[in-house]
Amino acid sequence: MRKVDLAIIGGGPAGISTALHLVRQEPSWVSRLVVIEKGTHPRPKLCAGGITQFGMRQIRRLGLTPKIPFVPVGRADFLYRGHAVQLRGKPIFIVTRREEFDAWLAQEAKGLGIELLEGNPVQSLARRAEGILIDTAHTRFLAKAVVGADGARGIVRPWIGARERPARVARLLEVVMPETRFDFDDGRRVATFDFDMVRDDLQGYYWNFPSLIGGQPYLNSGVYDSQVNSGQRKARLRELLSKGLKHHAYLSETTRIEGHPIRWFSPSNQVAAERILLAGDASGAEPLFGEGISIALAYGDVVASTVRRAFQKQDFSFNDYRRRLLTSPVGRYLLLRWATAQAFYRLTSRDRVMRFLWRTGELVTKAMR
Numbered sequence: 001m002r003k004v005d006l007a008i009i010g011g012g013p014a015g016i017s018t019a020l021h022l023v024r025q026e027p028s029w030v031s032r033l034v035v036i037e038k039g040t041h042p043r044p045k046l047c048a049g050g051i052t053q054f055g056m057r058q059i060r061r062l063g064l065t066p067k068i069p070f071v072p073v074g075r076a077d078f079l080y081r082g083h084a085v086q087l088r089g090k091p092i093f094i095v096t097r098r099e100e101f102d103a104w105l106a107q108e109a110k111g112l113g114i115e116l117l118e119g120n121p122v123q124s125l126a127r128r129a130e131g132i133l134i135d136t137a138h139t140r141f142l143a144k145a146v147v148g149a150d151g152a153r154g155i156v157r158p159w160i161g162a163r164e165r166p167a168r169v170a171r172l173l174e175v176v177m178p179e180t181r182f183d184f185d186d187g188r189r190v191a192t193f194d195f196d197m198v199r200d201d202l203q204g205y206y207w208n209f210p211s212l213i214g215g216q217p218y219l220n221s222g223v224y225d226s227q228v229n230s231g232q233r234k235a236r237l238r239e240l241l242s243k244g245l246k247h248h249a250y251l252s253e254t255t256r257i258e259g260h261p262i263r264w265f266s267p268s269n270q271v272a273a274e275r276i277l278l279a280g281d282a283s284g285a286e287p288l289f290g291e292g293i294s295i296a297l298a299y300g301d302v303v304a305s306t307v308r309r310a311f312q313k314q315d316f317s318f319n320d321y322r323r324r325l326l327t328s329p330v331g332r333y334l335l336l337r338w339a340t341a342q343a344f345y346r347l348t349s350r351d352r353v354m355r356f357l358w359r360t361g362e363l364v365t366k367a368m369r
């Protein structure tokens, strides 16, 4: 059995960012923690790979610059029934391939000497007086503290008994297909967020993102259903994805549709237990757009400072984590998006309100140009 101060379960953006922040804040942590990852980077990850300016700020705060191909999106069109609210930026967000992004981040961590054990799924957890016993496929660990950064379908969150009713889970379907014609506007690549399908019970949108795979242009499309309003009828996601693809003149017959949930943040979510902290999707992504990469990266900072304080005080109750999270920049970002999603996805069934919002948005964004 190996004894460690901290075991981070999950080597995605939340787990790696936590390790990187800890080592940046206090270099001695490099020999006190281990990151345990089920897959081996580059591991498959279903995700559209969009990283906003908020996420790019998190990457810069880690002292990093992405050394991977990405598509800078210069214009985002938010559509509703013939109205288009256009946002422009340099860029508004970038589109990465998640396999490449996560493998690059993992490589940066390894480069600092952080121990990342890949191909090592955590199979069970148990409480002991001195810490948490973690059994993986290959090793047994005893950790004084554990970070559950193992995603929306991870093992840590259910193990601490954090189950909300109704479940705060968004559904997503995605297709990726070769593309010959990126949409351009003055040389800027365009992404589309189409909210037309709120009239078909979708509590979200259809998206088209320009993407690069192996240097070739691809289109990443999908539907996002936040399910924020649990009383509403469930949208038929597959039908809506086909409808969106046809409407935007793409063929769906030859493409493989894949789906995965996102767990979203609510201020009342359970985020910790004795000796355990949750980060990233295991704790909650933002429900308005389903943005999770930037959020996962930003969790790392809060988790790292909470862990350091717990070790200084030798108090592993983590009673202060919720307050620290909610008052941090990522906590405020999540709260704002959560409150907006709660209001917005209850209004989307009212066509007149939606048209008013979009007409106002059109006027404001045109005036700003």
Ligand SMILES: Cc1cc2nc3c(=O)[nH]c(=O)nc-3n(C[C@H](O)[C@H](O)[C@H](O)COP(=O)(O)OP(=O)(O)OC[C@H]3O[C@@H](n4cnc5c(N)ncnc54)[C@H](O)[C@@H]3O)c2cc1C
Pocket: 009, 010, 011, 012, 013, 014, 015, 036, 037, 038, 039, 045, 046, 047, 048, 049, 050, 051, 120, 121, 122, 123, 149, 150, 151, 152, 153, 154, 155, 172, 173, 174, 222, 259, 260, 261, 262, 279, 280, 281, 282, 285, 290, 291, 292, 293, 294, 295, 296
């Ligand atoms: C279709 C789709 C499209 C999306 N598009 C976007 C987008 O464009 N922009 C955006 O910001 N967000 C997007 N998201 C959300 C985003 O993918 C997630 O929010 C993000 O991956 C969360 O990061 P994480 O580190 O918390 O979890 P993950 O990235 O899921 O990482 C968790 C890690 O834990 C590992 N793990 C799981 N179980 C175990 C175990 N038992 N033992 C050891 N390791 C384990 C997994 O292998 C994984 O590497 C999308 C999601 C979906 C489903």
